[in-house]
Amino acid sequence: MTRSYQEINEKIRKGTAVVMTAEEVSRMAEEMSPREILKRVDVVTTGTFGAMCSSGAFLNFGHPSPSIRMERIELNGVPVSGGLAAVDTYVGATDCNPANPNYGGGHIIEDIVAGKDLVLEAWGKGTDCYPRKHVKTIVNRDTLNEAVLCSPRNAYQNYNVATNTTDRIKYTYMGTLLPHMKNASYSSAGELSPLLNDPECRTIGMGTRIFLGGTQGYVAWNGTQFNTTKPTNEYGIPIGNARTIATIGNLKDMSTEFVRGAAFEKYGTTLYMGVGVPIPLLDEDLAMRVSIRNRQIETNIQDYGNGYTHLGTTNYEALRSGCIELNGKKIRTAPMSSLYKARIIAATLKEWIERGEFTLTEPVRPMPSVSSVSPLKIVEVEE
Amino acid sequence: MEKKVVLSFAPELTFRSFMNDIIRDYNININIIKADIEIAKGGKLLVTLGGEEEEIAAAEKFLTDNGVVINPMGSTIKLNKERCIACGACTSACPSGALTIGAPDWTLNFNPDKCIICKLCVKSCPMKLFSVEFAE
Incomplete structure (x- = not known):
């Protein structure tokens, strides 16, 4: 048995599509074969809510009179990109002013979503076509012409577990890591995670409509560092961080429930983003993929105190139990991404589809079937 | 001088005899006002530390270096x-x-x-x- 996007969308429009979250379908899979699941379920929804540092937003401020070509731009005192024409900017989640390390690009993006006023100050050299040299004013969600979230790398497929073997506390983007492996942190939504439910991205590609920050957004491209070469386990799950998606959506329609600025001690600012992807059950293979359970999803344990040294592997059932064992030593585990919010995202997307407000899209371009990540080579540079 | 503080102990610290150490090695006069602590579970002691200013500072450094957390009363x-x-x-x-x-x-x-x-x-x-x- 197979099923097409058209058939699924027809059912969604009629209100007869059967939609389940990835957790619900994983429970079903304890007793049902992929063939039975395929018969019963049309769409499976996923969700994740975590720190996604490679996120950002394009803004257009509008032209003042006389006009200015903004070359140096600050929003609430945070320097943002002046590298685009005239009155456009890009706010990256990690943009920051070192004098105020707990407020940065991620917070600016959240404040725009919240409708708060932001102080815009910009400078230009003054040109014949753009004579103004300086502007200082207030902007907010409603005064911006466009505010488009456009992130080059979101929703990592799987992620490393971080621990610290040294005798000093390490403050990392994986949280506070206590000395002597007193704790370990993990950051994937496991069986609820979008790219773990379609591990080869058979249904996720450019143009896939998704849940993004509380509204409908799209997959814009394969994410940066898209990696198909990670070893996979017997369930087809890549071990460690592998594929990613680039996302795009209207920031003005998003909600601070799912878009939150954040700051990690001694690391910097970032953005917690909510992303949910619907997986259409087109055939038995996909039904098998969405049936994946936490104990079948494995990942690497790395020493973040010591150059990401590989220490071992574990799985998400063990991680969620609150304690893993590594070489005979018990290590307390805790998450860095919110499972509570990930469940809300998967449930919300399910509701949208059940109500007929959200139909599925066939990718207009598939993800690369082979793509690897090269390190940065350091070569001699002649002065 | 005398100083009233709350000493907080993580579970693994309850197996050591810190009070004995600071009396013997740092010449501290200690008065335990309230104890809410259990072996292997951790907890807090409300104490007054008595002694010379430098002695109290050295004792506090010894305690914090060993993982005991010291806070002013009521924080x-x-x-x-x-x-x-x-x-x-x-x-x-x-x-x-x-x-x-x-x-x-x-x-x-x-x-x-x-x-x-x-x-x-x-x-x-x-x-x-x-x-x-x-x-x-």
Whole structure:
């Protein structure tokens, strides 16, 4: 048995599509074969809510009179990109002013979503076509012409577990890591995670409509560092961080429930983003993929105190139990991404589809079937 | 001089005899006003430390170097729960088990009775929702 996007969308429009979250379908899979699941379920929804540092937003401020070509731009005192024409900017989640390390690009993006006023100050050299040299004013969600979230790398497929073997506390983007492996942190939504439910991205590609920050957004491209070469386990799950998606959506329609600025001690600012992807059950293979359970999803344990040294592997059932064992030593585990919010995202997307407000899209371009990540080579540079 | 402080002990520190150490090695006159501590579970002592200023400073350094957390009387950790995203980052850092997250609902639980006011949560919360409050 197979099923097409058209058939699924027809059912969604009629209100007869059967939609389940990835957790619900994983429970079903304890007793049902992929063939039975395929018969019963049309769409499976996923969700994740975590720190996604490679996120950002394009803004257009509008032209003042006389006009200015903004070359140096600050929003609430945070320097943002002046590298685009005239009155456009890009706010990256990690943009920051070192004098105020707990407020940065991620917070600016959240404040725009919240409708708060932001102080815009910009400078230009003054040109014949753009004579103004300086502007200082207030902007907010409603005064911006466009505010488009456009992130080059979101929703990592799987992620490393971080621990610290040294005798000093390490403050990392994986949280506070206590000395002597007193704790370990993990950051994937496991069986609820979008790219773990379609591990080869058979249904996720450019143009896939998704849940993004509380509204409908799209997959814009394969994410940066898209990696198909990670070893996979017997369930087809890549071990460690592998594929990613680039996302795009209207920031003005998003909600601070799912878009939150954040700051990690001694690391910097970032953005917690909510992303949910619907997986259409087109055939038995996909039904098998969405049936994946936490104990079948494995990942690497790395020493973040010591150059990401590989220490071992574990799985998400063990991680969620609150304690893993590594070489005979018990290590307390805790998450860095919110499972509570990930469940809300998967449930919300399910509701949208059940109500007929959200139909599925066939990718207009598939993800690369082979793509690897090269390190940065350091070569001699002649002065 | 005399100084009134709260000493907080993580579970693994309860197997050591710190009070004995600071009396013997740092010449501290100690008066335990209130003890709420159990072996292997951790807890707090409200004490007055008596002695020369330098002796008290040296004893406090000895205690903190060994993981005992010293706070002025009445300080507490406050959490702005309304803005909490339930990520779990604070639970990862929390050494006393006061902050926990887990099945079935994966929301954050804060048990102030277990808190040793080490302030690691203040640093670890990505949303900066913890603060230290002082009240006599």
